[in-house]
Amino acid sequence: MHSFLRTALSFSSHVQEYAIIGFVKQAEEQAGRQHTVMTQERNRSASVQATLMHISDLHASRYFQHHIAEQLAQQAHALQPDLLVISGDFVQRADFPEQWHAITAYLKTLPQPQLVVPGNHDVPLFQMFDRLMAPLKLYRRYISDNLNPTFRLPGLLVVGGCTAHGLTISGGYLSAEQLATMEQTFQQAPPGTCKVAVMHHQVIEPPGAHGDIRIANDRNVVRMFERCSVDLMLCGHVHVPHVGNTRGLFPDIRRGTIVCQSGTSTSSRLRGGRSPNSFQLIQIHLHAIEIMTYGYRTTTARFEPVQEYILPRVETPIDPVADLYDQPGQSVNMQ
Numbered sequence: 001m002h003s004f005l006r007t008a009l010s011f012s013s014h015v016q017e018y019a020i021i022g023f024v025k026q027a028e029e030q031a032g033r034q035h036t037v038m039t040q041e042r043n044r045s046a047s048v049q050a051t052l053m054h055i056s057d058l059h060a061s062r063y064f065q066h067h068i069a070e071q072l073a074q075q076a077h078a079l080q081p082d083l084l085v086i087s088g089d090f091v092q093r094a095d096f097p098e099q100w101h102a103i104t105a106y107l108k109t110l111p112q113p114q115l116v117v118p119g120n121h122d123v124p125l126f127q128m129f130d131r132l133m134a135p136l137k138l139y140r141r142y143i144s145d146n147l148n149p150t151f152r153l154p155g156l157l158v159v160g161g162c163t164a165h166g167l168t169i170s171g172g173y174l175s176a177e178q179l180a181t182m183e184q185t186f187q188q189a190p191p192g193t194c195k196v197a198v199m200h201h202q203v204i205e206p207p208g209a210h211g212d213i214r215i216a217n218d219r220n221v222v223r224m225f226e227r228c229s230v231d232l233m234l235c236g237h238v239h240v241p242h243v244g245n246t247r248g249l250f251p252d253i254r255r256g257t258i259v260c261q262s263g264t265s266t267s268s269r270l271r272g273g274r275s276p277n278s279f280q281l282i283q284i285h286l287h288a289i290e291i292m293t294y295g296y297r298t299t300t301a302r303f304e305p306v307q308e309y310i311l312p313r314v315e316t317p318i319d320p321v322a323d324l325y326d327q328p329g330q331s332v333n334m335q
C-alpha cells in the first residue's frame with residue numbers, strides 16, 4: 001500500500017480520540033447578527049506527543065497592542081505548551097533600546113521554555129556600522145545569544161535557523177554553514193522523530209503575498225528539508241496566518257514539508273488591515289500534526305479557534321530526493 005495512504009488510514013483511528021466537549025452558542029446583538037462560537041477541548045493524554053505554541057512578529061513599538069499581548073500571555077499559560085516558539089521580529093526598529101527593554105519585559109510574562117529566532121526587524125536599519133559588522137548585537141544582548149537554537153523532547157526535535165543577516169532588508173537566507181549544521185542535526189535524530197524547523201522568513205508564498213516573501217536560497221532549504229524528512233516548518237514575516245506545504249510551490253518534490261506561518265500576534269501592523277492578530281497551537285501526534293489557528297476577536301476580547309488542519313505525518317521518505325537530480329532528462333524545478 002502506498003505509504004502516504006497507509007499513514008492516512010492509520011491516522012483515522014486517532015481522529016476519533018479528539019473529543020468535541022462543548023458547543024457554546026453565544027448570541028451577540030452587535031450589527032444585528034448572531035454568531036455561534038464552537039469551543040473544543042482535547043484529550044491530550046491519548047495521542048499527543050508534544051504541544052507547541054507558535055507566535056510571531058510581536059513588534060514592540062507604538063504598534064504593540066498591550067491589551068492583546070496580555071490576553072495572549074494569559075491564554076499561553078492556560079494552554080500549557082511544551083514549547084513556545086517565537087519566529088522573529090521582536091521589535092519594530094532594532095535601533096531603539098527602549099523597544100528591546102519593552103519586549104524583554106513582555107517575554108518574561110510568557111511561558112517557558114521558549115525557542116526564538118530573529119527577524120529582519122531585529123536588525124538595525126539606521127546604524128549602518130552595526131548593521132554590517134554586528135547586525136544582531138542587540139538581539140543577542142536582550143533576547144538570545146543562540147541564533148540557531150535546538151529543542152528536544154522524546155520524539156520531537158525543533159531546530160531554529162537565523163535568516164536575518166546584516167544586509168537583510170526583507171527577504172533573508174540561511175548560510176551554507178547554517179544549512180549544513182541544520183542538516184546534520186536533523187539527520188542525527190532517531191527514526192520516527194517529528195522534525196520541526198523554525199525560521200522568520202518563508203520558503204513558499206501564501207496566497208495574495210507580494211514582494212520578496214521567500215528567502216534567497218529557498219530551493220536549497222526546501223531540498224535540505226526533503227533530504228532530512230522535515231515534517232514541519234514554522235515561520236512568520238508576512239503578518240498573515242497560513243498553512244501550506246512545500247509541495248505547493250515545488251511540485252517535483254515527493255515528500256514535502258508542512259509550512260505553518262503565524263500572523264503577527266500582538267502588533268497592529270495587520271496585512272491589509274483585515275487579518276486578525278493570531279497564533280497557532282500545534283499538537284504533534286504519532287501519525288498526524290494538528291494545527292489550530294487562533295484569531296483575536298474584539299467582541300470577546302480573546303483569541304478564538306478559527307481554522308483547524310489535521311495533516312498526516314509521512315513516516316518515511318517516499319523516494320530519496322537525490323534520485324530526482326541524478327537522473328538525466330528529469331524535469332526538476334529546483335536549482
Ligand SMILES: [Fe+2]
Nearest residue numbers: 057089121237
Ligand atoms: Fe514582522
